[in-house]
Amino acid sequence: MRQIASDSNVEFVQVDGIRHALAVPNDTRFGDQWHYADSAVGIRAPTAWNTSTGTGVVVAVIDSGILSHTDLNANILPGYDMISSTTGFSDAECQQAGASPGCGKSDDGNGRDSNPNDSSNIVHGTHVAGTIAAVTNNAAGVAGVAYNAKVVPVRVLGNQGFGSDSDIADAIVWPPAAPSPACRPTPIRPKSSTCRWAATRRAAKRRRTRPRSTPRSPTARSWSRPPATAISMSPARRRPAATA
Secondary structure, three states, rough: HHHHOOOOOOOOEEEOOOOEOOOOOOOOHHHHHHHHHHOOOOOOOOOOOOOOOOOOOOOEEEOOOEEEOOHHHEEEEOOEEEEOOOOOOHHHHHHHOOOOOOOOOOOOOOOOOOOOOOOOOHHHHHHHHHHHOOOOOOOOOOOOOOOOOOOOEEEEOOHHEEEEHHHHHHHHHHOOOOOOOOOOOEEOOOOOOOOHHHHHHHHHHOOOHHHHHOOOOOOOOOEEOOOEEEEEEEEHHHOOOOOE
């Protein structure tokens, strides 16, 4: 790491850490969505819907991908699978993270591509997308907070709901206008999330005033993750802010 950090072309070096999804509730009725209520314990969604229902808004959900759902499909735009490893983390890393061998692998037999399907059946990303933009006023399922918004699913969590900081950082800078990854893997694995923070900062600087309806595809990569990986970010890879 010191050798990488000493390179004047490298902004910082950090551990490519492991992230995972948390618990997913299985509520299926609006009546159970007490947190939407017009009350002290709710977000007052019914009142807010008199002002806005999310029309014209596009939300990128960086999570486990998407599964087909009749109460959601109409509001899903083309997304991307950012999981770069077909083998996942090492057995030792999975054990340290409290997971079984194979955690974090893509489970779809390939690396990055334009299919954000939740091949690992984690469901977390579908649940989050549904919370945001489930089809509403259709006498079925639940209601979305912004039910006229559109969702771009970006898959970063694979087997057992685990994923890497580097894939997450690349996903952050992709939608809606980054054609290639911003973080590149190099040989060691630190532990902080500076890369994700930097990616978020850069994506915010580049944010357009009007979202694209169809995001641009990043450069696809397919590779097996080595036993240990570090992330380095070079100032030369910074992109200028996009204009409207």
